[in-house]
Amino acid sequence: MYGLGIVKGLLVTLKNFVRKPATINYPEQRAPQHSRFRGEEFAWYEERCTGCASCAKFCPLGIIHIETSPSEANIPEGDSYKLEAFDIDIARCMFCGFCVEVCPYDALFMGSGFEEAQYSRQDLVLDKIKDQREGKNKSPSTWFRPQLEAQKYIPLSGTEMKWDDAGREEWTYHPTKRPKRDLLSWRNKNFKNKGEN
Amino acid sequence: MLSENLWFHNIYCFLYTGDTAISGCSNATGLLPESLNWMPYYIAGFSMVLVLINIFMAFGALYTYAERRLIGRFQSRVGPNRAGPFGILQPVADGIKLLTKESMIPDQADKPVYNLAPIIMLIPVILVVAVLPVGEGTFMTDLNIALLFAISITALTTIAIFMAGFSTGNRFAMLGAMRAVAQLISYEVPVVLSTVGIILLTGSLSLVDVVEAQAIPFILVQPLAFLIFIIGGSAEMNRTPFDTVEAESELIAGYHIEYGGMKFAMFQLAEYASVLINSAVITTLFLSGWEGPFSFIPSPIWFLLKMFFMAFCFIWIRATLPRLRMDQVMSFAWKFLLPLSLINIFVTAIEVLIFGVNGTFTQGDLWIISGINIIVSIIGIVIFSKILEIDSGFNTQFKVTV
């Protein structure tokens, strides 16, 4: 009343004037990023991947492209298919993390990057097999990977996580071990009477 | 008149060679030969004009930077800090960007008026610098109607805004122009009336005389006039809480919505320079101008310090307050400011009759007057707030039945 509310408001802004600014200078300083951050640079371990394409199947946008071939693999002995392509089209990815959640063998992890602008759309397609060959540094995010959180692993520290150190998470619907089974007898058992025609 | 001007006098005498009786200089020989003794007058004059105008325009450009930076701090941000050290070159970068833009003219625009408006907007701001006493003996001219000149010249911006708003043919711009005409003319009245008290006290319209008459700053002697002048001033500069003319949340940019490039830059420069000019006028009228408590600091510095303080206050207000609605802006001018300014004139006139025996006032008289005026202003503000019910919406919330 009588302008006192305005004076009170002026004092509030003056108080904030002398306070430290809440913002930071982005490229030089960075906001604290938490280890669960869902970002680009998916970490993918070829050693673990069986090419089951669960990630591609459950991706809401269908942007994961996988090609496998049974050649040179002894399937009945439990070998996995040979992977010929594993691409993720980051341009359309919305980082929901479902591919990571459904991966039965913990072969795929979210990454922590968020500034991957490219000049052409083709550069936005992550060729994970090429990355694997080049031995790119893998620092997976701990999103849906409680075993990494238990290790207190911080992806932004830059330490590389080897595929056999990454551990397994224990969601009920994930097998604890890669099944080593006689695929031919399994097939005969399950598909004896159906699917033949 | 010019001989009182120290800058002019010194430059003139430095150059002039000839009769000391004509020039009024102490020494008879200057830098230029005697055959060229018509030149020092023009050189001295032009150099003063150049220095003052350029300083004010440069400050206007710097003020854009300062405002963005300070508002950033008020808002808990950093503000522009990329161009140059602490971002001080931001106005230069903005200027280069705006200069290199294509000059676009809308199809529907009235082209001559459209092109003329930014120029007319900028000219009054520059003209006011002519009468501002920046320091002791530092002014371009000591006009005997300087106060009237300053107020009437700044009123010219109304025409520029109107031209800009109507010539573009944009409806938002037209709304802004309509608002501008109504608002600026309304606020002219209380602003002029608030200065009458000062004229009564000093007995002169010259700004130099006004400064010299301030034994104590007139902000204490005329608190009501100061309040009205600062409110009316922000209304005339279209700054919050009276920025209905631009109103970026309603009219996007108001009258200069269709302007781009250099023309837009001129509008911006005029707007920001007008804040500085207004602060300078307030400094002269109410904060005792170039006079300061310590004489070892030169008088122009005092003036600039006070001016920057006022400019800071305008930024502070802008960073804090929401905007009034158009009809509230108008009723505030006519129902609140106008009666208060009339009361101020009435009270001051009586005081001048009682104390001003010879037309001059001792410091003691001024203190008594200031005491009376502060009490009067508090009572006046309280009574008129009650009448207008400012805290519950001016009593003017109305819905038109369609």
Add this chain to the structure above:
Amino acid sequence: MNSELMTVNFGPQHPSTHGVFRLRITLDGETVVGLEPVFGYLHRGSEKLAEERTFTQVITLTDRMDYTSAMTNNQAYVLSCEKLMEVTPPVRAQYLRVISAELSRIASHLIGTGFLINDLGAFITPLMYCFRERERILELFEMLCGARITLTYMRVGGVFQDTPAEFWPALDSFLTDMEFHLDEYESLLTGNEILLSRTVGVSSITTDQALNASITGPILRATGFDWDLRTVDPYEVYNRVNFEVPTGENGDNYDRYLVRIKEMRQSLSIIKQCVEQIEPGKVRLDLPFLIRPDSGEAYGRVESPKGELGFYLISDGSISPYRCKVRPPSLINLTLLNEMIVGWKVADMIVTLGSLDFNMGEVDR
């Protein structure tokens, strides 16, 4: 005095229409005499897309409806899925959902308040203050689920994963600071004469009008009607916490602002109680990623920051919903736009739009 009427297009690109909302308004001078809202500029066909996604994948679509409070969207969808499947998530998961939904409510109300004041013309200062606090909520969300806006936090039968260790201390410090900051907003805004003169009595609607237009949320409560799904139809653990439902009196712009501020305080108290009551345990039922509810239909609703948000799901027993219908509070709250705006000034129209706090992502879906 008669003057020529003028038709102006407010939006879709206008700083105060909160997204791509277009208003064709007819002006008589400054007064709005006619109004025709046009929306659909942000239509992405979420409901149709949902029919081609599995039940879990639809969660990502709900994130993008009201993107200022994705948690409550997730919650509403997941609740209706659980109704469809007739399962109840573990208690800890319910607490986590309530905590995150209330955080989301604070974040959304901060945006609503900030933009309302911004529309009033306060050169974005209160908005920046609001965003400063909202940033901390987003940081909490990042700890919880790795994202800040499009959260995808909840799953059918719980939440995707338990909280990380650093979440609880951060939440505590946020709760303490937020009280102080709310007081700061109030001293900056609530008593401000200009804000009062701009909002008190403007665009008020009565309870009857609001109920007839099926308006919910803070706009209904501002008219003085106590209707909050958290108390009327308590879901999850809302019946285990004590809180008040703040109501206004006149249903004008000022009351809407005040109701939002008060609701933020109540949300803080709800979160505090939840933090005290929560106990360790499972956070997710043993449900696979690909769920197949039996055929049937279900309607799950929550009190989102904007009002009653409901998801009506029909399942035919397959892996994706046969039909997914959203009841978007933002869209339905715009029903009375004509009554609220016509007859007022242009400046009042902007403030009313700000006080309705609608979100075009939800209006158009």
